[in-house]
Amino acid sequence: MNIINGNSSVTTKPADTGSVTPMQTQGSVPAPKNQAPSSASAMRNTPASTGVASTTALSAKLSEYMSPADLKLVKEAYRFSDEMHLGQVRKSGEPYISHPIAVAEICADWKLDVQAIMAALLHDVMEDQDVKKEELIERFGAPVATLVDGLSKLEKIEFQSQIEAQAENFRKMLLAMARDVRVILVKLADRLHNMRTLGVMVPEKKRRISRETMDVYVPIAHRLGLNNIYRELQDLAFSHLYPMRYRTLSKAVKAARGNRREVVNKIMDAVKTSLREAGLQAEVYGREKTLYGIYRKMHDKHLSFSQVLDVYGFRIVVSDFRESYYALGTLHALYKPMPGKFKDYIAIPKTNGYQSLHTTLIGPYGTPVEFQIRTQDMHHVAESGVAAHWLYKNEEGSLSDLQHRTHAWLQSLLDIQKQTGDSAEFLEHVKVDLFPDSVYVFTPKSKIIALPRGATALDFAYNIHTDIGDQAIATRINHEPVPLRSELKNGDIVEIITSPDSRPTPNWLTYVRTGKARSAIRHYLRTINLNESTELGKQLLAQALLSVNLNPELPDALIDKLLNESTAKEIDEIYTDIGIGKRMAALVARHILDLVEDDSSSIPFQHYGDKQSAKRDPVIIYGSEGLSVQLAPCCLPIPGDGIVGQLKRDQGLIVHTDDCEHAKRLHIKEPDRWIDVNWGEDLNRRFDSRIVVTVSNERGALARIAAEIGESDANISHVNMEDGDANDMTHIHFTIQIEDRAHLARIMRNIRHLNGVTRILREHS
Structure with a gap:
């Protein structure tokens, strides 16, 4: 087959005629990348933008395994792509059509089918030349159009940031891949050729594209077992990210x-x-x-x-x-x-x-x-x-082991999408699962489960089924009871114990490793705590608006304008996002201020005169808010302690003591995520607190301390012991439930007076 000759209306002159090159014969400066040809007749009468030699390798590879009917379809796709990209050149000065041909050639090495090869040739016509999906369906059929659509970027949508646009592009590509694996195969071929020809780009763009390649495309290639592509993409990205190191190491x-x-x-x-x-x-x-x-x-x-x-x-x-x-x-x-x-x-x-x-x-x-x-x-x-087995079914109509595993992973992408709120979060979850290292563990029935390195028993539970994960209360590893947070090792036999009354907690997010587990937990927390998170978000936004001298009561006109510029459908969605830490109240308030200042004539709104007149009330903590407000486990604040609040993504408000060393380190990293909080009045509940008692190692010591705690109107929820520095001393760690700081001080004073007690301290982890 020769794609250019035959029935094609685009031709090239023989190399020995002495004629000028096809690009020279056009008699004008090449059109900008996104500029379409001026007329159909111009496209038909202009020589092709690439020579016969550039399609020779592709023609030879396709002829090895395609029928004449399939070759004819590929030829039509080539003609259309060549016409659409006529006059368009790459940064290197080459005709743009050379890129789709190179991508199709890489796909031909894998012996992909006719629809995938056609999609490779057409993969940029929607993005670059504004060809509609409907036109591709009419010309080449729905399967080819769907593949091309999955490969096209969303450049016409207004995004809040470049990061959001990139995340949305990846989300669309990965979901299209989940429905048809050929999408990612063509996309990887596209990225490979772009990386091979990246040398003409400016250094900043080289680094950005190479980092994106290393972070997303390299692990996807590895996850799909495309080791040749995986290794080449790694080396190409390395050469552009660290050119001096690459050259030195190469020598x-x-x-x-x-x-x-x-x-x-x-x-x-x-x-x-x-x-x-x-x-x-x-x-x-x-x-x-x-x-x-x-x-x-x-x-x-x-x-x-x-x-x-x-x-x-x-x-x-x-x-x-x-x-x-x-x-x-x-x-x-x-x-x-x-x-x-x-x-x-x-x-x-x-x-x-x-x-x-x-x-x-x-x-x-x-x-x-x-x-x-x-x-x-x-x-x-x-x-x-x-x-090597890109079709979902082989000749016998059954799935191979590799196809089963690939299909299961692709299906998990769809499951994560259903539970995920936005594109950035979806990409975050998926990237977690793309790391190459794995551990292999067994179910009690000897089924092998592969999980990322560092996965815990809770990840295993969610891998089996979301309901198993949601209801997990304990686990046995190698027949020994261990905590759900226990990290799994190769060869472990894992058994999950469930209870219908068990539910996910925000703390679970701190020790799950897989995207599936993380997205399922976040989805549950978002739905179960919706009302609490909404009220908290409303309170936090009100505080943030006061800090920029704006009235917290938002008029309807301003709310409508705010919703038009966000992905939220109603204002409660924004409040909820703030309450769970997904949006920053200060940034939303800043955006509202910009809207007011840009359109003050049409939006009646009350400004405060100055910052001194804007009263910033702290958020009041009662300890009964549910999962939208949590007391930090590192310091376990109790009423009477000075406290500060941290807004943590998808975990809501985390309350720390103001002298917590862990909180101080977090504040340095993310100072904008901290707000003022105070304890409320009439707190009708008990709070956990930890104390450590150093006592002489003698009979009855633990019983005396436990009795004193009970007599002081407190409850022991946990206790453990360890040997002290001296042989005759023991450290006893208690978690006790108390009313407030004064109650804790009274308990500690009573314990200190017991025989054998040498020291008592409030404990922070």
């Missing part, structure tokens, strides 16, 4: 190749000989670590380049998985394995479907050498990941 690696060639050749010959003598037909490859991989190891372990000994590794590809283990034994007989450096990803594959045996051996001259052993099929999946 060092080139120099090391010569120095280590003898060692590499010696290992290669020895391995090939050993495998042949063992009767194994295997392919052996030398493999050099990527520059970014070397740099990250140097950075993480504080090593110099000369200390990174495993710059080279080896890959062994055998016929079947049994031979993989046979080859492993052969290698271990040849060189001594390093303890703790063996990983079996064949028995327990990675979440992205990757399978191999990894082992590190002590080679000649004491050099550690890493080996990867896999079958041909495993090698294919390791390099191409989900692109």
